[in-house]
Amino acid sequence: MATASLTDIACPFCGLACDDLSLNESSGTLTASGGACSRAQSVFQKIGSVRSDAASSWIDGKPVTLEQAMTKAIELIASAQAPLFGGLATDVLGMRGLMELADRTGAILDHMNSESKLRNLRTVQDAGWITTTLSEVRNRADVIVCFGTDVSSRFPRFFERCVWVEKPMFLEDSEHRQVILIGEPKNLASAISPKGQQPEVIAIAQDRLAEAAALMRGLVAGSLPNKIKTDLPFEALQSVAERLQAAHYGVIVWAAADLDWSHAELTIQALTAMIGTLNNTTRCAGMPLGGSDGDFSSDAVMLWQSGYPFRTSLASGTSQYDPVMHSTERIVAEGETDCVLWVAGLDPDRIQVPNLRAVTSRHSASAKGCPMIALTSAGADLVSEAAVQITVATPGVDTHGYLFRADKVVTLPLRKAIQRSYPTVAEIAQHILVGLGDKAC
Numbered sequence: 001m002a003t004a005s006l007t008d009i010a011c012p013f014c015g016l017a018c019d020d021l022s023l024n025e026s027s028g029t030l031t032a033s034g035g036a037c038s039r040a041q042s043v044f045q046k047i048g049s050v051r052s053d054a055a056s057s058w059i060d061g062k063p064v065t066l067e068q069a070m071t072k073a074i075e076l077i078a079s080a081q082a083p084l085f086g087g088l089a090t091d092v093l094g095m096r097g098l099m100e101l102a103d104r105t106g107a108i109l110d111h112m113n114s115e116s117k118l119r120n121l122r123t124v125q126d127a128g129w130i131t132t133t134l135s136e137v138r139n140r141a142d143v144i145v146c147f148g149t150d151v152s153s154r155f156p157r158f159f160e161r162c163v164w165v166e167k168p169m170f171l172e173d174s175e176h177r178q179v180i181l182i183g184e185p186k187n188l189a190s191a192i193s194p195k196g197q198q199p200e201v202i203a204i205a206q207d208r209l210a211e212a213a214a215l216m217r218g219l220v221a222g223s224l225p226n227k228i229k230t231d232l233p234f235e236a237l238q239s240v241a242e243r244l245q246a247a248h249y250g251v252i253v254w255a256a257a258d259l260d261w262s263h264a265e266l267t268i269q270a271l272t273a274m275i276g277t278l279n280n281t282t283r284c285a286g287m288p289l290g291g292s293d294g295d296f297s298s299d300a301v302m303l304w305q306s307g308y309p310f311r312t313s314l315a316s317g318t319s320q321y322d323p324v325m326h327s328t329e330r331i332v333a334e335g336e337t338d339c340v341l342w343v344a345g346l347d348p349d350r351i352q353v354p355n356l357r358a359v360t361s362r363h364s365a366s367a368k369g370c371p372m373i374a375l376t377s378a379g380a381d382l383v384s385e386a387a388v389q390i391t392v393a394t395p396g397v398d399t400h401g402y403l404f405r406a407d408k409v410v411t412l413p414l415r416k417a418i419q420r421s422y423p424t425v426a427e428i429a430q431h432i433l434v435g436l437g438d439k440a441c
């Protein structure tokens with residue numbers, strides 16, 4: 001590796017894509033500084049510390065050359081009748097390559113974060129919503145309600161970058177903002193302002209958050225009966241509703257991944273309906289945080305190229321979207337795939353492979369079950385389920401790329417920080433395409 005020092009680097013390890021990091025590579029150690037949070041420091045360090053001469057391709061867990069791994073991967077894809085491309089944790093360029101390969105092979109595409117993303121998508125499909133951007137939160141929001149999430153467990157620098165900022169453009173200062181956390185927040189430290197202002201916490205168990213959202217919606221709409229019986233903290237929720245009504249620019253923040261219960265989309269719908277009502281008299285918007293593991297990036301490419309989001313099949317030669325039938329979990333459980341291409345090419349600690357051990361594919365007589373080709377970042381553990389595993393270049397570390405930020409309005413360029421020869425996801429997809437030649441898939 002060459003010695004390198006870079007500034008103003010964008011970080012690919014959560015949806016915030018903070019672009020103020022510095023990276024220094026020296027003696028085989030990659031150190032993130034500047035604004036890097038502890039997660040970014042740890043992941044950059046982990047990926048960067050893998051020696052370029054360490055094994056980077058495996059067949060059945062045994063080190064092989066990249067050529068051998070690619071030959072095996074091509075063989076598996078070529079013989080598959082019902083390939084599934086899952087994980088999809090990659091950037092825009094990686095996803096473009098995968099889309100081309102999926103089109104050629106008739107694959108189904110599903111992301112590792114689809115289940116949470118669908119909670120938001122179902123809300124938009126049903127009734128639409130009003131959402132905002134991180135810049136608007138930073139510069140205008142005077143009342144910020146974090147619903148069902150402490151935010152910083154998933155997006156470590158949210159408060160630092162978007163709330164407790166030095167000079168918001170349209171507010172006197174940030175200290176006058178009201179920050180309210182509803183739910184069971186675990187991590188409060190970063191929600192405390194630099195001058196020590198504590199966030200207000202309204203403790204509500206996760207299994208009561210759906211009721212809390214409905215109650216707040218009714219309070220804002222003025223549609224509750226006069227006497228209401230509830231053991232939820234009614235007065236505290238009423239106070240939040242009143243403060244949102246009095247706010248100049250309220251923002252409701254949620255992370256769909258934290259709203260992890262059956263039909264959580266109904267809770268999100270209650271929040272977005274409340275936001276709609278608030279906009280009759282003032283301004284209020286939602287901030288549905290996401291974008292981690294490249295989910296917004298991969299989804300955007302799918303929308304551009306197929307017209308549909310994750311859980312779309314290209315098997316028939318046209319795009320067929322089905323959020324239930326095309327879920328990885330269901331397809332694997334039902335043995336409806338005979339080859340999984342699993343892409344976890346951003347964070348070596350976020351591989352999330354489905355359990356294929358017990359799968360007997362309907363499309364294969366093989367007693368070995370369903371084979372998996374895993375494309376993982378440097379530093380990832382060996383995937384025991386994988387027939388083939390190949391280390392891929394991580395966008396923002398080993399190669400350049402592009403990542404959609406949590407508010408979907410900005411695509412951040414990712415820069416190559418160190419010199420290693422791992423192939424990119426797009427290069428592997430292209431190599432497989434060439435290897436397939438004219439073979440019918």
Ligand code: SF4
Pocket residue numbers: 011012013014015016017018035036037038039040155156157158
């Ligand atoms: S908050 Fe997210 S994007 Fe920002 S430095 Fe930490 S991991 Fe990276």
